[in-house]
Amino acid sequence: MRAILFDLFGVIARVQSPESQALLERTAGAADPDRFWSAYWSQRAPYDRGDVAGPAYWKGVCDTLGIPLDARLTADLIAADLASWSEVDQRSVDLLGELAGQGFSLGLLSNIPEELAERYVATQPWLDRFSVVGFSCRLRSAKPEPAAYEWCVRELGLPAEEILFVDDRAENVEAAHTLGLRGHVFTSVDALTAALAAAS
Template identity: 35%
Template sequence: MIKASAWSDTLLDTSTVDMAIVFDFGRVVFDWQPEALLRRVLPQRAASLQAAAHWVDQIFQSYQGDWGDFDSGLVEVPALVERIARRTGLDQAEVQAVVDAAPASLTPLPGTVALMERLKAAGRPLYFLSNMPLPFAEHLERTHHFMAWFDGGVFSSRAKVNKPATAIFDHALKQFGLPAEQILFIDDHGPNVEAAKALGWQALQFVGDAGLERELVERGLIV
């Protein structure tokens, strides 16, 4: 465990000194509420919670199908809009409005950002591994100062493959230049966590910043 009186003289256990922390983004670092997004952008379509949930399923397809291809960088916005409109019966203008509004709806989660700041102050290398369409990734890179805290990261749209596929984890290891056992991966989606563990990564399922803080303290990664 860490024993220290201040950040500047923190002493790290040799078992954790080289541990890198890898964050998922959606619902871990950034809030993502697609039902609220649709109720705001398509109020006539998503007039109730039930209707909003229906259109979330139709548009995002559990982040597979058309949206999965968008996440993987295999389809660009015009083709995505046309595909979703044709499949769902929505107007192309409606689909375009959702796609255009989505990046700004990814808002930082203050509790996680505060934990990242503490990890950075403790000398922990920070990385990210996120399923994210390219226009959304570029928006986050332009907009948020804490993106500079990361030592590196992988977006699915640039890797051309999504979590939980083995290939994206292998790609991330090469990008980070780290062995699997030197990584603690934090993701809100259980299948992604299990996929990482199967490949030798340490991994936690994110359910909130309070639980994550407890885990990080217990592991001696922050004080």
């Protein structure tokens, strides 16, 4: 194993907290949280792939919910959504430095919309640890679509079997396995560190 390809959210960055989810619900004026999140996720794939930008994404969500949308609410929803995905796990960031010091090539493959990708590039200097950064909005392909993984493998310049893919979603790890990569379903920094030690 010569390279480690990381997912971002749920591995290095935290998933949405209950507080950030509640803020999004309040911002939208959503009376039914279940309906809100169903609409949120049902519209998300084109946003992550870069097929639509934030305003069009939120128009689709609000149209589904019957919520009137204007420019101010659009901006508020985008801001609340970006903030909800912006908390980083410092232990994971520290692990990146350790792995780079051990000689591993590091890659990143994230399902992420353009506005959020821009925010991370502007605010997170640890992204420089990655020799390859695959943002779905720029690849125009999102996990678990094969093209997203194939792009990263080409850019890393290694055989797939020499790359470990780390993601918190089992279906994404299974898709990587199908393409010949090794895989680890992320649950904690400690579990990943133990798995890496066992594989060395």
